[in-house]
Amino acid sequence: MVKLNKIYTRTGDDGTTGLGNGERREKHDLRVAAFGTVDEANACLGIARTHTIDQPALDAMLSRIQNDFFDLGADLATPDTGKKLDYEPLRMTDHQVERIESEIDALNARLDPLRSFVLPGGSPASAALHLARTVARRAERLMVELNERPDEPVNGAALRYINRVSDLLFVAARCANQNGQDDVLWVPGENRT
Secondary structure (H helix, E strand, C coil), rough: CCCCCCCCCCCCCCCCCECCCEEECCCCCCHHHHHHHHHHHHHHHHHHHHHCHHHHHHHHHHHHHHHHHHHHHHHHHHHCCCCCCCCCCCCCHHHHHHHHHHHHHHHHHCCCCCCCCEECCCEEEEEEHHHHHHHHHHHHHHHHHCCCCCCCCCCCCHHHHHHHHHHHHHHHHCCCCCCCCCEEEECEEECCC
């Protein structure tokens, strides 16, 4: 159980932050940037959820993703260095990936196929979900870059999860636009002349 009695510790005043394994890293470290960007995506979902309260099934999905994002941050904050820890670190699982895939399929079944790219917008919920999607994609890029470093492994389930959740947020944004009826479609070259 998490217990936070004091919010400030002063330990980060030197420009470092602590990982789950006790290691200190610079606050601009790629691993810190990756889990910080997951946190940012989670905050974007919080904003989106202020607009999905009237859509209980969608809101419940987003709530589960917000919780998963904390799991993902914990996974990223505790690199698997092979060293024994005093506790079992929290890791993303294939079950979480499969749940996201199932939810994508359920949402996508409500939508007509796309005939153009979708511009972020339409409803406030859709715009906020598109913002969350783009931040999640940035987190994914950072995670992939991190994983390519020799001593910075990232859990494969975590990589699959962030990739799928971005897809889910795209489909959810369309659902938030009256199941795609209010989507704002890209018109190639519309403003060139």
